[in-house]
Amino acid sequence: MLNEEQQQLIERFFAGELSAAELQQFKELLGADAAFKAEVELQRTVLSGIQKHGANQMRDELKQIKAEMQGQMQQYTPPGKGGWGKAFKWFFGVGSIAALVSALLIYLDKFPVKSPAIENLYRGLHSYDTTLQQFTITDTIYHVDTVYHTIHTKKVLPGDTITTYNVKETRRILQGTTDTLVEVKRDTVRKVYRNRNIQ
Amino acid sequence: MSANLTEAELPQMLRNDYRAAFKLLYRDYYRMVEYFVSKNSGNSADAEDIFQEAMIVLYNYSRESSFTLSCSIKTYIYSVCRNLWLKQLRKRDRQVTVKDFETFESIGAEEYTEDNEQVNLVTNAMQQLGEGCRKILTLFYYHKKNMEEIAAEMGYTNADNAKNQKYKCLQHLKTKLTTTNA
Numbered sequence: 001m002l003n004e005e006q007q008q009l010i011e012r013f014f015a016g017e018l019s020a021a022e023l024q025q026f027k028e029l030l031g032a033d034a035a036f037k038a039e040v041e042l043q044r045t046v047l048s049g050i051q052k053h054g055a056n057q058m059r060d061e062l063k064q065i066k067a068e069m070q071g072q073m074q075q076y077t078p079p080g081k082g083g084w085g086k087a088f089k090w091f092f093g094v095g096s097i098a099a100l101v102s103a104l105l106i107y108l109d110k111f112p113v114k115s116p117a118i119e120n121l122y123r124g125l126h127s128y129d130t131t132l133q134q135f136t137i138t139d140t141i142y143h144v145d146t147v148y149h150t151i152h153t154k155k156v157l158p159g160d161t162i163t164t165y166n167v168k169e170t171r172r173i174l175q176g177t178t179d180t181l182v183e184v185k186r187d188t189v190r191k192v193y194r195n196r197n198i199q
Numbered sequence: 200m201s202a203n204l205t206e207a208e209l210p211q212m213l214r215n216d217y218r219a220a221f222k223l224l225y226r227d228y229y230r231m232v233e234y235f236v237s238k239n240s241g242n243s244a245d246a247e248d249i250f251q252e253a254m255i256v257l258y259n260y261s262r263e264s265s266f267t268l269s270c271s272i273k274t275y276i277y278s279v280c281r282n283l284w285l286k287q288l289r290k291r292d293r294q295v296t297v298k299d300f301e302t303f304e305s306i307g308a309e310e311y312t313e314d315n316e317q318v319n320l321v322t323n324a325m326q327q328l329g330e331g332c333r334k335i336l337t338l339f340y341y342h343k344k345n346m347e348e349i350a351a352e353m354g355y356t357n358a359d360n361a362k363n364q365k366y367k368c369l370q371h372l373k374t375k376l377t378t379t380n381a
Contacts, residue, residue, distance in 0.1 A: 046373060047340060049321020053333075054341025055255050056322070062221060062251045069225040076230035078300040 002039050010036075010043050203227060206268040213261035221254055228273060231301070232280045239284060239297045249287070253279040262343040270304050278303040324375040332368035339365050 002010075006029070012018055013026050029036045204212065204223045212220040229250055236246040256279050260266050268275055281303050288295045325333055335353060338344045346358035346365075355361045 042373060042376070045317045046321055046369070046376065048318045049325065050336050050340040052318055053322045053325045054337045057337065057341075058255055058258065059251055061218065062254055065218065065221050066225055066229070066247065066251075069222055069229070072226050073229050074227055076234050078234065 002036060006036060006039070010040055013040070014043060014047055204272060206270075206272055209268060209272055210261050210266050213258060217258060217261075224254065224257075224272070224276065225250075228276045231273070231277065235277070235280065235297075235300055236284055238300070240288065241284065245284070245287070249280050249283050252283050256283075274302055274304060275306060277301045278306040282306065321372070321376060324372055327375055328368065328372060331364075332371060335361070335365050336368050336372065 009018070009022065009026055009029075012022070018026060030040060204220065204227070209220060229246075232250045232253070233243065233246040236249055237243070241249075253276055257276070270278075281297065281299070285295070285297055288297070325336070328336075331353070335349060338349050338352065339346075344352070346361045349365070350356070350358050350361040353361065353364075355364065
């Protein structure tokens with residue numbers, strides 16, 4: 001049975017705390033004292049076992065953390081794979097926005113709210129293509145924007161401008177009117193433009 | 200949840216609140232590792248294991264007071280996972296190479312613990328200890344907490360009290376081990 005001083009020496013050895021002189025003392029004991037050497041080996045094994053126990057506990061915690069974070073993990077796109085992948089995601093991003101917009105339109109149709117703001121909003125919701133049209137807002141309206149899967153309302157003021165991409169839809173919406181066009185986009189509204197360019 | 204973790208913040212966060220740090224790392228980098236493993240002959244279970252081991256490697260390094268990141272967190276995690284997965288693949292085929300999708304560095308990813316019969320006896324003996332002893336030994340030797348921190352976490356009167364308790368628990372563990380071996 002080792003004395004407390006020898007036990008402490010072994011403990012401090014594994015903690016990397018021995019001075020040069022103490023390390024020398026340690027090596028001498030290791031060579032000369034079989035009981036000391038056996039205790040050192042036992043300590044080494046015990047510390048390895050505690051490390052393994054700790055790591056096993058950590059693995060259990062990490063499993064829980066992974067399960068908890070499953071819905072929040074950021075998607076990964078490898079570098080240089082933007083092209084079609086981005087187009088694909090944009091398309092489906094737009095598609096999901098269009099679905100939300102459609103749901104909103106159905107809601108508005110079923111539960112009509114009589115106000116110029118909502119009327120303008122309804123007229124403004126449309127689909128996308130690549131043709132750029134510009135309109136200037138003439139009245140204050142309320143605009144529905146989608147950010148990820150949350151719908152916010154945003155007040156759009158006179159003088160604001162907005163970009164729309166669908167000529168056909170724009171013509172249909174603005175036919176016979178001088179109304180503003182409200183753009184529903186993935187992120188915040190840019191500007192709203194008045195119809196000047198549509199024939 | 201908070202914004203992206205920076206390289207300067209990560210080591211400290213791992214020391215102070217490793218669960219919060221791991222949550223951010225899973226959020227920001229798990230899919231990258233999952234993609235890498237899936238494109239290199241692995242499946243989702245492999246990716247989960249590799250990422251988990253990388254977190255343990257990272258945590259082990261973080262307990263050294265001198266630990267700092269010499270590259271971005273992304274590069275670090277990618278490099279460690281890459282090394283771990285390559286080691287796995289080379290158990291099956293020594294000549295295997297991997298397809299890479301990110302830059303990487305040569306970062307050691309050695310398993311921290313020995314895996315032999317004696318070590319397994321210790322982990323079994325740990326299960327026979329009371330929860331208090333198991334916890335104090337794990338806090339001190341695995342999580343590298345100091346006695347003040349252990350005293351606070353376990354409700355001991357002071358650091359000396361915690362130190363005495365730790366010593367007793369270690370002796371208790373050794374006794375169980377030598378009794379098992381006898």
